[in-house]
Amino acid sequence: MAEGKVDPVHQFTIEPLFGTDHWSIAGYNVMFTNSALWMAITAVVLIVFVAGGAKRAVVPGRWQMAVEGFTGFVDNLLMSNIGEAGRKYLPYIFSLFMFILFANLLGLLPLALVGLHPFTATSHFTVTGVLAVMSFAIVLIVGFAKHKLHFFSLFVPHGTPVPMIPIIFPIELISFMVRPFSLGLRLFVAMMAGHVLLEVLSGFVISGTNAGALTFGIAALPSFLLMIGICALELLVAGIQAYVFALLTCVYLNDAENLH
Amino acid sequence: MPQIAQLATTYSSQVFWLLVCFGLVFFVVGLGLLPKVTSTVDLRDKQIADDLAAAEAARTAADAEEEAWRVTAARQRAEAQGVIAQAKLDAAKSTEAALAVASGKIDETLAAAEARIDAARTAALGEIESVAAEAAQDIVARLAGISVPAEQAQAAVKGALAHG
Numbered sequence: 001m002a003e004g005k006v007d008p009v010h011q012f013t014i015e016p017l018f019g020t021d022h023w024s025i026a027g028y029n030v031m032f033t034n035s036a037l038w039m040a041i042t043a044v045v046l047i048v049f050v051a052g053g054a055k056r057a058v059v060p061g062r063w064q065m066a067v068e069g070f071t072g073f074v075d076n077l078l079m080s081n082i083g084e085a086g087r088k089y090l091p092y093i094f095s096l097f098m099f100i101l102f103a104n105l106l107g108l109l110p111l112a113l114v115g116l117h118p119f120t121a122t123s124h125f126t127v128t129g130v131l132a133v134m135s136f137a138i139v140l141i142v143g144f145a146k147h148k149l150h151f152f153s154l155f156v157p158h159g160t161p162v163p164m165i166p167i168i169f170p171i172e173l174i175s176f177m178v179r180p181f182s183l184g185l186r187l188f189v190a191m192m193a194g195h196v197l198l199e200v201l202s203g204f205v206i207s208g209t210n211a212g213a214l215t216f217g218i219a220a221l222p223s224f225l226l227m228i229g230i231c232a233l234e235l236l237v238a239g240i241q242a243y244v245f246a247l248l249t250c251v252y253l254n255d256a257e258n259l260h
Numbered sequence: 261m262p263q264i265a266q267l268a269t270t271y272s273s274q275v276f277w278l279l280v281c282f283g284l285v286f287f288v289v290g291l292g293l294l295p296k297v298t299s300t301v302d303l304r305d306k307q308i309a310d311d312l313a314a315a316e317a318a319r320t321a322a323d324a325e326e327e328a329w330r331v332t333a334a335r336q337r338a339e340a341q342g343v344i345a346q347a348k349l350d351a352a353k354s355t356e357a358a359l360a361v362a363s364g365k366i367d368e369t370l371a372a373a374e375a376r377i378d379a380a381r382t383a384a385l386g387e388i389e390s391v392a393a394e395a396a397q398d399i400v401a402r403l404a405g406i407s408v409p410a411e412q413a414q415a416a417v418k419g420a421l422a423h424g
Contacts, residue, residue, distance in 0.1 A: 035270075035274060036274075040281055042285075050293045064297075068300070068301055095290035121278070123263075126267070126271050130274075130279065188263075
């Protein structure tokens with residue numbers, strides 16, 4: 001680890017802040033970690049952001065316009081995927097989208113410049129997995145509550161010939177059961193990959209600069225320029241992954257709400 | 261990879277704090293603040309739609325008003341034309357009547373004047389006869405020294421006048 005060697009996955013290390021040994025619920029340890037801290041920061045920032053836009057002015061200011069832009073965006077997402085029945089999921093989808101978006105963006109903040117270490121909670125599959133399972137559970141609950149056992153017809157698409165049903169049904173069932181995994185892993189992988197890439201490139205910049213003018217020119221400088229571009233890309237990915245998570249949840253909810 | 265290396269020791273804390281934070285977001289933002297925002301948006305949309313509908317209604321009303329005005333104007337113009345035609349007709353009739361009266365009067369005057377001229381001419385002719393008779397009597401008395409009775413002289417004059 002000496003001489004500017006960078007461990008690209010060190011940034012994902014969970015460091016207990018307090019309550020390491022004696023905070024537990026039913027035997028499960030619930031210590032307050034840096035991950036929990038950043039999730040709490042995400043929640044607080046999000047609450048402040050939305051509260052600032054809930055001024056109910058008929059002629060909205062900039063802040064209110066921004067918040068209404070987000071609610072309108074999620075509302076459109078639900079309307080176009082589920083239809084009029086989708087509006088009752090707005091609180092959940094909006095919370096989900098905004099929580100993931102803010103967690104992604106806060107983890108990208110260049111706070112290391114002032115000595116703080118931002119932590120991206122969404123780069124942990126324990127976090128994204130819980131969100132995915134939550135969405136999947138809502139799909140199952142809505143599906144079975146609304147259609148009872150008829151919900152299983154979701155696995156037999158319209159027009160399937162009867163002899164094909166024994167083959168189609170397990171395939172559709174498996175693809176359905178894979179959904180929470182793909183949902184959670186996609187977000188976790190996208191966030192982790194970007195951060196690892198930035199960390200590796202910054203390692204190049206540090207080692208290349210330390211090793212002399214030649215390596216600075218051929219390795220450190222191009223890496224640094226690439227980092228600038230990838231930072232912009234990461235901002236885009238942060239938004240896109242939050243959108244994809246919300247969009248796929250909407251698509252799955254549409255299956256539960258309207259079957260096929 | 262810390263995500264896997266620390267899984268056993270941190271998963272419960274991760275899940276717990278995620279549920280706490282996301283639950284906080286869901287109940288405060290999703291259920292508390294979001295309805296305020298969406299209701300504001302809906303209210304504004306409704307107000308805009310209402311305003312547009314009111315403007316549309318006002319436009320329709322104005323169009324109807326204009327159409328009604330147009331119809332009234334056309335009717336009134338037609339009425340005015342009728343009044344004018346009637347007035348022209350009346351004027352023509354009264355002019356005709358006045359002309360008839362005037363021409364009657366003129367005819368009457370003409371006839372009276374002609375009668376007077378005739379009378380005057382007759383009177384003048386009579387006077388010429390008597391003057392001629394007297395002149396003839398006088399001439400005869402001077403030339404021949406005979407006094408001709410007036411009746412004879414008159415008959416002679418009449419005969420001369422009649423034969424030209």
